[in-house]
Amino acid sequence: MAIDYKKELENAARNMIFVHDPDLLIKMMVRMMVNRAKITHASFFLHDKAKESYALTVSKGHLKSKIPLSLVRIDKDDVLIRFFKSGMSTSLFGREALVLNEAKAELKNPSLKKETKQKLIHVLYQMELLESVACIPSYFRDELLGILLLGRKQNGRKFLDEELDFFIALNSNVSMAVRNAQLFRQLGLELERKHQLFVRTTIALAAAIEAKDHYTHGHTTRVTSLSLEIARGIARKNKRDFDSGFMENLHIASLLHDIGKIGVPEYILNKRDALTVGERNRIKEHPMIGVNILKPIKELEGSMMGIKCHHERFDGKGYPDGLKGEQIPLIASIISVADSFDAMNSDRPYRPALPKEKAVNEIRSLSGRQFCPHIADTFLEICKEGRV
Amino acid sequence: MAIDYKKELENAARNMIFVHDPDLLIKMMVRMMVNRAKITHASFFLHDKAKESYALTVSKGHLKSKIPLSLVRIDKDDVLIRFFKSGMSTSLFGREALVLNEAKAELKNPSLKKETKQKLIHVLYQMELLESVACIPSYFRDELLGILLLGRKQNGRKFLDEELDFFIALNSNVSMAVRNAQLFRQLGLELERKHQLFVRTTIALAAAIEAKDHYTHGHTTRVTSLSLEIARGIARKNKRDFDSGFMENLHIASLLHDIGKIGVPEYILNKRDALTVGERNRIKEHPMIGVNILKPIKELEGSMMGIKCHHERFDGKGYPDGLKGEQIPLIASIISVADSFDAMNSDRPYRPALPKEKAVNEIRSLSGRQFCPHIADTFLEICKEGRV
Numbered sequence: 159m160a161i162d163y164k165k166e167l168e169n170a171a172r173n174m175i176f177v178h179d180p181d182l183l184i185k186m187m188v189r190m191m192v193n194r195a196k197i198t199h200a201s202f203f204l205h206d207k208a209k210e211s212y213a214l215t216v217s218k219g220h221l222k223s224k225i226p227l228s229l230v231r232i233d234k235d236d237v238l239i240r241f242f243k244s245g246m247s248t249s250l251f252g253r254e255a256l257v258l259n260e261a262k263a264e265l266k267n268p269s270l271k272k273e274t275k276q277k278l279i280h281v282l283y284q285m286e287l288l289e290s291v292a293c294i295p296s297y298f299r300d301e302l303l304g305i306l307l308l309g310r311k312q313n314g315r316k317f318l319d320e321e322l323d324f325f326i327a328l329n330s331n332v333s334m335a336v337r338n339a340q341l342f343r344q345l346g347l348e349l350e351r352k353h354q355l356f357v358r359t360t361i362a363l364a365a366a367i368e369a370k371d372h373y374t375h376g377h378t379t380r381v382t383s384l385s386l387e388i389a390r391g392i393a394r395k396n397k398r399d400f401d402s403g404f405m406e407n408l409h410i411a412s413l414l415h416d417i418g419k420i421g422v423p424e425y426i427l428n429k430r431d432a433l434t435v436g437e438r439n440r441i442k443e444h445p446m447i448g449v450n451i452l453k454p455i456k457e458l459e460g461s462m463m464g465i466k467c468h469h470e471r472f473d474g475k476g477y478p479d480g481l482k483g484e485q486i487p488l489i490a491s492i493i494s495v496a497d498s499f500d501a502m503n504s505d506r507p508y509r510p511a512l513p514k515e516k517a518v519n520e521i522r523s524l525s526g527r528q529f530c531p532h533i534a535d536t537f538l539e540i541c542k543e544g545r546v
Numbered sequence: 547m548a549i550d551y552k553k554e555l556e557n558a559a560r561n562m563i564f565v566h567d568p569d570l571l572i573k574m575m576v577r578m579m580v581n582r583a584k585i586t587h588a589s590f591f592l593h594d595k596a597k598e599s600y601a602l603t604v605s606k607g608h609l610k611s612k613i614p615l616s617l618v619r620i621d622k623d624d625v626l627i628r629f630f631k632s633g634m635s636t637s638l639f640g641r642e643a644l645v646l647n648e649a650k651a652e653l654k655n656p657s658l659k660k661e662t663k664q665k666l667i668h669v670l671y672q673m674e675l676l677e678s679v680a681c682i683p684s685y686f687r688d689e690l691l692g693i694l695l696l697g698r699k700q701n702g703r704k705f706l707d708e709e710l711d712f713f714i715a716l717n718s719n720v721s722m723a724v725r726n727a728q729l730f731r732q733l734g735l736e737l738e739r740k741h742q743l744f745v746r747t748t749i750a751l752a753a754a755i756e757a758k759d760h761y762t763h764g765h766t767t768r769v770t771s772l773s774l775e776i777a778r779g780i781a782r783k784n785k786r787d788f789d790s791g792f793m794e795n796l797h798i799a800s801l802l803h804d805i806g807k808i809g810v811p812e813y814i815l816n817k818r819d820a821l822t823v824g825e826r827n828r829i830k831e832h833p834m835i836g837v838n839i840l841k842p843i844k845e846l847e848g849s850m851m852g853i854k855c856h857h858e859r860f861d862g863k864g865y866p867d868g869l870k871g872e873q874i875p876l877i878a879s880i881i882s883v884a885d886s887f888d889a890m891n892s893d894r895p896y897r898p899a900l901p902k903e904k905a906v907n908e909i910r911s912l913s914g915r916q917f918c919p920h921i922a923d924t925f926l927e928i929c930k931e932g933r934v
Contacts, residue, residue: 175563175722334563338726345733351845352740356747358843359802363751366808366839414747420754424812451754457743 174335178342180204181215184304187332188218191308191325198309201288203232204336205303210234212304219309232305237280242295243302246277255322258282258291292317294326296333303333360413367420370427377500382412384496387545391536392492403460408489411464415493418448418465432508442477445469464489468497471528483530491530495521495537498528499546514546562723566730568592569603572692575720576606579696579713586697589676591620592724593691598622600692607697620693625668630683631690634665643710646670646679680705682714684721691721748801755808758815765888770800772884775933779924780880791848796877799852803881806836806853820896830865833857852877856885859916871918879918883909883925886916887934902934 177183188200199219203212214230232239241247247256250264261282265275285293290307297303306329311317317325364378389408393399400408419427422444426437433441448465452458467481467490474482486494502517512520518541525534540546565571576588587607591600602618620627629635635644638652649670653663673681678695685691694717699705705713752766777796781787807815810832814825821829836853840846855869855878862870874882890905900908906929913922928934 173722175726334561338563342730342733345730345737349733349737349740352737352744355843355845356740356744358845359744359840360747360751362839362843363748363805363808366805369809417751417754420751420808421757451750452747455743455746455750457739457746 174332175338177335178339180336180339180343183332183335183339185216185218187328188216188306191328192218195321195325196312198312199289200309201290201307203230203305203307205301206231212236212239215304236284237277238284238293238305239302241277241281242293242305246274247295250274250278253322253326254295254297255326256281256285256293257317257322258285259316292322292325294322294329296329298333298337303337357409357413360410364413364417367417370419370424377504378413378416380500381415381493381496382409384500384546385409385412385492387540388492388496388533388536391540391545392533395536395539404489407460408464408492410458411461411468411489412493412496414448414452414458414461415465415468415497416444416448417451418444418446420451421447430508442469446478461489463487464493466490468493470494472530473527476528486530488533491533495529495533498524499537518546562720563726565723566727568724568727568731571720571723571727573604573606575716576604576694579716580606583709583713584700586700587677588697589678589695591618591693591695593689594619600624600627603692624672625665626672626681626693627690629665629669630681630693634662635683638662638666641710642683642714644669644673644681645705645710646673647704680710680713682710682717684717686721686725691725745797745801748798752801752805755805758807758812765892766801766804768888769803769881769884770797772888772934773797773800773880775928776880776884776921776925779928779933780921783924783927792877795848796852796880798846799849799856799877800881800884802836802840802846802849803853803856803885804832804836805839806832806834808839809835818896830857834866849877851875852881854878856881858882860918861915864916874918876921879921883917883921886912887925906934 174183174186177186184202184204188202191197191200197219199217201217202215204215206213209231211234212232241256242254247254251257251260261278264270265278265282270278285291285307288307289309291310292308294306294308295302295304296306306325308317308325361379361382365376368377385408386405389400389405422440426433426440429437445466445468449462452462452465464487466478467476467486470476470479470481470486470490471494472483472486472491474480499517499521502512502520503514505511518538521529521534521537525531537546562571562574565574572590572592576590579585579588585607587605589605590603592603594601597619599622600620629644630642635642639645639648649666652658653666653670658666673679673695676695677697679698680696682694682696683690683692684694694713696705696713749767749770753764756765773796774793777788777793810828814821814828817825833854833856837850840850840853852875854866855864855874858864858867858869858874858878859882860871860874860879862868887905887909890900890908891902893899906926909917909922909925913919925934
């Protein structure tokens with residue numbers, strides 16, 4: 159069989175389904191064709207819906223120096239595109255591919271309609287400009303996904319029918335993989351958009367709740383980034399990343415850690431004088447109020463302990479449950495350090511903000527009493543590294 | 547060529563990439579094999595990660611009556627599975643497929659190790675139990691994705707080498723498509739999960755904000771479902787669905803329409819006596835407070851008008867901008883009717899709830915003054931149909 163690389167290419171095509179990068183897929187195909195089938199050059203124009211045209215996605219071989227990538231586009235109304243959209247190639251030549259020599263011979267056919275002949279002349283002129291001897295379209299349903307332009311074989315011979323059939327099949331496989339990759343990318347973008355929607359809305363609502371507590375502007379955002387920074391520090395120390403689930407739970411828990419303050423009366427949150435014991439106890443309810451608000455949301459299960467326990471203390475003197483040492487979930491120990499540092503470093507009704515250095519010293523001196531020593535150490539290290 | 551259906555199957559395999567249902571993909575392949583290649587039966591066992599086994603996904607042909615679908619599983623430690631996981635088929639027979647006759651002949655090979663022989667005997671016994679003469683595995687990277695079991699050819703002849711090679715290739719294509727479908731499904735589920743996370747968290751926070759306004763328990767949820775019901779009613783009347791973007795924007799806007807109440811002092815929201823003009827004006831600020839809270843979130847752009855304008859009136863006497871008639875965005879006109887109906891139908895500090903029928907009459911009598919007549923009409927129709 160003339161095509162000894164067929165098996166190899168078939169296998170490659172099959173694995174392409176898992177390459178979710180359209181440009182890379184096309185690059186793989188074009189590179190294989192040029193190198194293994196020994197063609198002088200190959201170029202692929204991919205449909206760009208947004209710009210209503212076909213953009214040169216990749217070009218390989220000697221033409222590359224002549225065609226500057228990303229500059230070349232073929233308009234959706236171009237003769238070449240319209241030729242393939244209309245399916246003229248199949249009706250004239252019995253196959254999807256358009257081959258220069260074959261088409262030139264057809265021009266001499268006396269039964270060819272004048273209009274068709276005129277179109278074909280335009281199309282062949284375009285192909286010659288691009289130094290191509292064959293052009294292979296690929297379709298998805300009714301849509302022309304792209305066209306592949308092929309240069310001459312390096313040995314100067316004509317393309318065999320079986321070579322062309324094989325290129326058509328390979329090109330079709332790649333185009334399907336490209337369409338699949340586009341769908342994946344779209345779904346991925348949508349997922350990212352939804353995630354951002356959730357995160358930003360939560361931040362906005364947390365900020366609105368904070369606005370009632372006049373002294374905590376921006377607190378939620380700062381605690382969230384500091385918590386994530388501490389977690390990354392722990393991962394670096396242990397030389398082992400947390401799984402993405404933990405990081406997401408921590409992210410959400412830090413965003414929502416003070417959400418229960420919505421259930422604390424405004425006059426207590428904004429009181430300038432010292433709080434009574436009763437008022438202080440009302441404030442201490444906020445972690446459990448948060449838990450009660452969010453309990454029905456099963457997706458937040460993994461974050462709940464961070465919200466509930468971020469005021470527990472390592473020595474057991476915290477609230478709501480007076481948990482001690484290792485009983486306190488990691489997610490809460492992290493938020494606790496981040497939350498306390500930011501609180502010290504911000505103005506409060508009853509005192510001005512501590513300067514950063516003094517707040518850091520406070521964390522150090524409370525390590526092992528208020529804070530888990532491992533977490534406090536990590537916090538101190540990332541401070542030293544200038545990450546806070 | 548013996549395999550005249552090859553082209554057809556190749557095309558089918560290529561299009562499979564867009565079938566995002568693993569079971570359907572396997573069903574298509576098995577049906578094609580049995581019908582076109584005239585095999586007595588074919589069955590596919592697909593890897594089920596959660597249950598650590600291989601589940602019979604589809605069975606076609608005469609064996610179907612004997613193997614009850616979804617009851618049959620092959621354990622991950624079964625001899626047949628371990629045989630293919632170890633790659634023994636390739637090392638013994640030079641190809642992935644295991645063919646009964648070929649393997650039986652191999653048993654007579656004197657150089658075959660005793661241990662290997664023993665394993666092979668077990669495997670062949672399993673195949674005979676399932677009346678299969680060939681078994682084709684499919685892999686993705688190191689993982690055994692599934693195995694395909696084939697019955698005899700109906701004409702009683704042996705499988706040709708090229709038939710087997712072709713089945714191996716087709717099975718491999720289908721398995722890749724199945725893996726792809728699984729990835730799609732996973733991404734889809736994640737998207738749904740994120741959406742639910744957003745919706746549920748927003749509902750929970752809206753409910754917490756409502757809790758400050760003691761008379762509006764469950765208001766947000768009811769307004770949201772009523773708004774969506776009205777939109778569906780409009781779509782039915784116009785015989786044209788809204789695009790999913792509009793429905794999502796309406797959904798989010800109804801969830802968040804009263805979020806600005808977080809900026810209204812508690813004592814005003816909960817006042818039992820008549821409000822002063824100043825207090826009433828504070829309440830009228832809530833749509834703009836909501837807009838200011840959510841303005842930074844570009845994903846909420848399409849919902850913003852619903853939040854801002856849900857207290858505008860058709861006659862121009864509403865707030866914040868005194869918009870009139872068609873100036874009021876559709877999204878806001880819908881929420882306005884839903885919000886007002888639910889408010890009338892709930893207890894308020896200064897009056898008990900109106901019975902449903904009276905509240906409906908109020909909407910009717912305020913149509914063209916407070917409410918856009920088209921929306922009010924649609925609301926009245928869905929009431930008549932018992933959808934409210």
